[in-house]
Amino acid sequence: MESGRLSSTEQALIRESWQKVSSNLLQHGIILFTRLFDLDPDLLPLFQYNCRQFSSPQECLSSPEFLDHIRKVMLVIDAAVTHLENLSSLEEYLANLGKKHQTVGVKVDSFSAVGESLLFMLEKCLGTAFSPDVREAWTRLYGAVVKAMSRGWDARKEGE
Numbered sequence: 001m002e003s004g005r006l007s008s009t010e011q012a013l014i015r016e017s018w019q020k021v022s023s024n025l026l027q028h029g030i031i032l033f034t035r036l037f038d039l040d041p042d043l044l045p046l047f048q049y050n051c052r053q054f055s056s057p058q059e060c061l062s063s064p065e066f067l068d069h070i071r072k073v074m075l076v077i078d079a080a081v082t083h084l085e086n087l088s089s090l091e092e093y094l095a096n097l098g099k100k101h102q103t104v105g106v107k108v109d110s111f112s113a114v115g116e117s118l119l120f121m122l123e124k125c126l127g128t129a130f131s132p133d134v135r136e137a138w139t140r141l142y143g144a145v146v147k148a149m150s151r152g153w154d155a156r157k158e159g160e
Helices: 009-037 041-046 057-061 062-080 084-103 111-129 134-159
Strands: none
Touching: 009 041, 009 057, 009 062, 009 084, 009 111, 041 057, 057 084, 062 084, 062 134, 084 111, 084 134, 111 134
């Protein structure tokens, strides 16, 4: 994760923008996942709790179990923001998270829709403060997170 090191300016932009978002992680996470299901409705069947299949994104988004998942996703983003100077400290955790996602059927390709949804949520929450520089900083951070998570897929392939 060191090769994609973020500049101090990018780190400041991410921290400043995240401070505004982190005041209500669940609400902003719901915006992110609502957008994700709009972009890729085929992801909905991956979310099952107690063998219960959701019939609609709205049903999923109102499920207590899924709301817990949203909180966890937002906390991973929060951890990445907290460790901006040393993203490599999260590398093993993120690779293991990648393995878990692969186990439940998530494809690496799905992370592009998640990235688009993250940027959509940030734009909705920040309004005019979501400048091209902020977008680029978040795109670079998300790229580093996905790269680390995708190592979980790679490690799984090598171990099979």
